[in-house]
Amino acid sequence: MAPKKKGREKGDDSAKNVIYLENVNIAYSDANGVPALMNVNLKIKKGEFVFIVGDSGSGKSTLIKLLLRELTADSGRVIVNGYDLGSMRHSKVPKFRRSLGVVFQDFRLLKDRNIYDNVAFAQRIIMRPEREIRKNVPTMLSLVGLAGKYKAKPKQLSGGEQQRVAVARALVNRPTILLADEPTGNLDYRNTNDIMKLLEKVNENGTTVVVVTHNRDIVNEMQKRVITLKQGVIVSDEKKGAYIDD
Amino acid sequence: MINTFFYSLGQGIKNIFRNKWFTLASLATISACLFVFGIFVAVVFNVNHIVKTVEEGVSVTVYFNEGIEQERIDQIQDLVSKRPEVYRCDFISADEAWAEFSKKLGENAEGFTENPLADSENLQIYLNDVSKQADLVKYLESVEGIRKINKSELTANTLSGVKSVVTYVSIGMIILLLAVSIFLISNTVTIGISVRKEEITIMKYIGATDFFVRAPFVFEGMIIGLIGAAIPVIVLYVLYNTAFDFLRNNFSFLNDYISYVPASEVFMYLAPISIIIGVGIGFFGSFFTVRKHLRV
Structure with missing residues (x-):
């Protein structure tokens, strides 16, 4: 059954975009009311590859947390994959999150489980039958180039390999959007390139990819859309942008 | 649903072995608390029995x-x-x-x-x-x-007094012991689950429902509670019978005055009560502790 999606109306601009933010404001209570995001408007279409860049404290992490529905905006609308996150009940959040794939800087793998189980875990929570899992997980591990290491535990892999496992886990449920929060932050140059190539390949297969980063080199090299945040405000949004220095 | 049940049960069992130190700490706490509880219940049973026997002779x-x-x-x-x-x-x-x-x-x-x-x-x-x-x-x-x-007014009054004291002290001690047990056990569970907060967060980010995250922890808690209750019950059963035989053989002069409650009678109540307490604490302890970490 298709998920009940709130917030879409015919002719509404939000319907054309997989991510739609309108006049979004959010402030942390422990920051004396200083806004983390201020009057943010953002539209990301299906199939786009977008970098969100900015210095520490610019609001990048807050934006990712909003898109994951870990935080809710104080005002404005946040619509992701057709779900109006502002009015979403807590019990609907898991279903919404299954429409996303998420990759973190620190990989966040289950350390006590092997690579196969880490990827299979994402399928198990959506109650895929075991025979389907046995087919999908090796396919996904082959895609990220780790088919031969399915029995290894995360700590037996390099940082780059662990991040590829995280990508496989994020993609195994075929999400429409892949959110990557500093995916290369803990990786060396070679592994960074590998991961970015992998994300580009994922994007070519039709998945919308949003990468939060402050890695100037990859942003400048890949020539994708770049949204720059500064002190909670979008200061630039370029179709084939570059990392803007202060 | 059946798949999820067995998956959660399997994960709960695996978690018991994955988190050996947490399992051992929880088992030790539950067993120690229920052991003290069991000793007290056995003593209360026997004191009540002796009072009742004397009472019947008045x-x-x-x-x-x-x-x-x-x-x-x-x-x-x-x-x-x-x-x-x-x-x-x-x-x-x-x-x-x-x-x-x-x-x-x-x-x-x-x-x-x-x-x-x-x-x-x-x-x-x-x-x-x-x-x-x-x-x-x-x-x-x-x-x-x-x-x-x-x-014999004196005997009657003395016995009534002893009975009331035994009853009130029993109720008070049982409540106190239960409160201490619940406090100690929930503390152990809280520490054990807090260590795995990251695991819960990962599950939630991937889109696991609260039920899916919680079920393995609850199964794990219940199994630990069950084993934690079974250990003191078995140990107490053996100790009780040993003490029973020892008193009967070495203090035979007491046999004319005091009769002890047979183990089967004490454990007919003590075993199910201990298991209900153990499993109950395991269930509620993990249920409420995990809840704190589910708002991700």
Whole structure:
């Protein structure tokens, strides 16, 4: 059954975009009311590859947390994959999150489980039958180039390999959007390139990819859309942008 | 749903082995608490049993007016037997009274040719609750045909006092022990689950429902609770029987005065209660502790 999606109306601009933010404001209570995001408007279409860049404290992490529905905006609308996150009940959040794939800087793998189980875990929570899992997980591990290491535990892999496992886990449920929060932050140059190539390949297969980063080199090299945040405000949004220095 | 049930159960069992230190700490805490609880329950059972045995030996003796007819005695016995506080009511004829008394006199009884206790036919009344002795005596005083009532007020009052103290102390100690157990066990569970907060966060980010995240923890808690309760029950059962045999064999002079409750009777209650407490604490402890981490 298709998920009940709130917030879409015919002719509404939000319907054309997989991510739609309108006049979004959010402030942390422990920051004396200083806004983390201020009057943010953002539209990301299906199939786009977008970098969100900015210095520490610019609001990048807050934006990712909003898109994951870990935080809710104080005002404005946040619509992701057709779900109006502002009015979403807590019990609907898991279903919404299954429409996303998420990759973190620190990989966040289950350390006590092997690579196969880490990827299979994402399928198990959506109650895929075991025979389907046995087919999908090796396919996904082959895609990220780790088919031969399915029995290894995360700590037996390099940082780059662990991040590829995280990508496989994020993609195994075929999400429409892949959110990557500093995916290369803990990786060396070679592994960074590998991961970015992998994300580009994922994007070519039709998945919308949003990468939060402050890695100037990859942003400048890949020539994708770049949204720059500064002190909670979008200061630039370029179709084939570059990392803007202060 | 069935798949999720078995998956969660399997994960719960795997978690027990994955988190060995947490499992050991929880098992030790639950077992220690329920062990102390079990010892206390066993002691309370036996104290109550001893009090009850002594209580049943306390009687009120009623003597009748001279020349009373047997028919009236039977009526009185019938009336007394029907009273709720009366456990047993025996008629002792003058001959029976003398036979019993002459046994105590031994050779000294030989000089008597007639029954010197001719007017001592009586009713021996045993109560099921000695605290009701005063009520019974009051009633007996109003019954026609009764000459004299022998009672032991001191014994009755002492026993009533002991019984009340045992009852209140038992209730107080059981509540205290349970509270301490729940506190210690939930603390252990809280620490154990907080360490795995990251795991819960990962599950939530991937889109796991609260039920899916919680179920393995709850199964794990229940299994640890079950094992944690079974260990002290088994150990206590063995210890109880050993102590029972030791007291019977080495303090045989006590056997005439004190009878102990058999292990089967104590453990018929103690085993299910301990298991319910263990599994219950495991269930609620993990259920509520995980809830704190689910708002991701």
